[in-house]
Amino acid sequence: MEVVLLNTSRDNPLLVYQGYSYIQDGSYKNKIYWKCEHSRNPAIKCHARLHTDAVASKVIFISSQTHNHGRNACKLEIRKVYDDLKQCATTEQPMNDIIVRCTSKMSVEARKKLTKLKHIKRLVHYHRKKQIKPIAKETLSDANLLLTKTLKNESFLQYDSGEESENRFMIFSTEDNLHLLEDALDFHMDSTSCQFIVPDSFSKFCIFYVNRNNEFIPALYALLKSEVSYDLLFGRILMLIPNWNPLLFISDFEIKPTNSVRRIFPGISVIGSYVHYKRIIFQRLQVIIYHL
Ligand SMILES: [Zn+2]
Numbered sequence: 001m002e003v004v005l006l007n008t009s010r011d012n013p014l015l016v017y018q019g020y021s022y023i024q025d026g027s028y029k030n031k032i033y034w035k036c037e038h039s040r041n042p043a044i045k046c047h048a049r050l051h052t053d054a055v056a057s058k059v060i061f062i063s064s065q066t067h068n069h070g071r072n073a074c075k076l077e078i079r080k081v082y083d084d085l086k087q088c089a090t091t092e093q094p095m096n097d098i099i100v101r102c103t104s105k106m107s108v109e110a111r112k113k114l115t116k117l118k119h120i121k122r123l124v125h126y127h128r129k130k131q132i133k134p135i136a137k138e139t140l141s142d143a144n145l146l147l148t149k150t151l152k153n154e155s156f157l158q159y160d161s162g163e164e165s166e167n168r169f170m171i172f173s174t175e176d177n178l179h180l181l182e183d184a185l186d187f188h189m190d191s192t193s194c195q196f197i198v199p200d201s202f203s204k205f206c207i208f209y210v211n212r213n214n215e216f217i218p219a220l221y222a223l224l225k226s227e228v229s230y231d232l233l234f235g236r237i238l239m240l241i242p243n244w245n246p247l248l249f250i251s252d253f254e255i256k257p258t259n260s261v262r263r264i265f266p267g268i269s270v271i272g273s274y275v276h277y278k279r280i281i282f283q284r285l286q287v288i289i290y291h292l
Helices: 073-089 095-103 108-113 117-132 137-142 175-183 227-240 255-264 274-291
Strands: 003-007 013-017 020-028 031-036 049-053 059-062 157-160 169-172 186-192 204-212 215-224 248-251 269-272
Touching: 003 073, 013 049, 013 073, 020 049, 073 095, 073 108, 073 117, 095 117, 117 227, 157 227, 169 227, 175 204, 175 215, 186 255, 215 227, 227 255, 248 255, 255 269
Parallel strands: 186 248, 248 269
Antiparallel strands: 003 013, 013 020, 020 031, 031 049, 049 059, 157 169, 169 215, 186 204, 204 215
């Protein structure tokens, strides 16, 4: 069976074998260890693993643990298309030619699930721009280095618009948590301006939660210098997970992010969080009682 090596949306290696996808889990001498991409998904926790040779050209060992979930041929097909789009973006072909070439052989089922054309164009544009002017290492080193990696040495800082940026914003998440956000049909954003939480040079700290089995799991964090950055923030998250297409947004009653969400995801349902609703009522009551 053929081994296909792709890249994840964060440019980490992704091995596809027999309809399942695996992320790298270390290497030793002439072996690379791979684990199912759902290994750390709290709802699935799949323990399937395999080993390949040093260049990931053939599988040399498969663990006895089988996958506890089905193959997702559609998702893998879409991922392959994204990988092709990223590769082609670095060439000088016109945008429309790239999109037609990379999507023409897709199955009808996968095509239905493909993200909107404007998001695909944004992805190609982003990778084309990245090729011409890669993100400077200095930009990342401006951030607190402790926050660029997790304790497991995974990438945590996903984007930094740079210290010189007037509306600077930073995005923090892990590969697994970006998948959680991508797969979720709804998400909740909670933002705070509390001076004890937000670093001096920023004005807002936002946490994006996804609902998994009635538990809200923090999947992404963002720091914003100004509230005009929300459109840029959502646009950049879409570049990280182009297939993100939530149907429901649970708002914390902040007007600006809610308006941005409506602009970026036309037709999305927006509801207010009950916890924040109670908090607002309580704050208003305190003001009324104070003036009595
Ligand atoms: Zn699995």
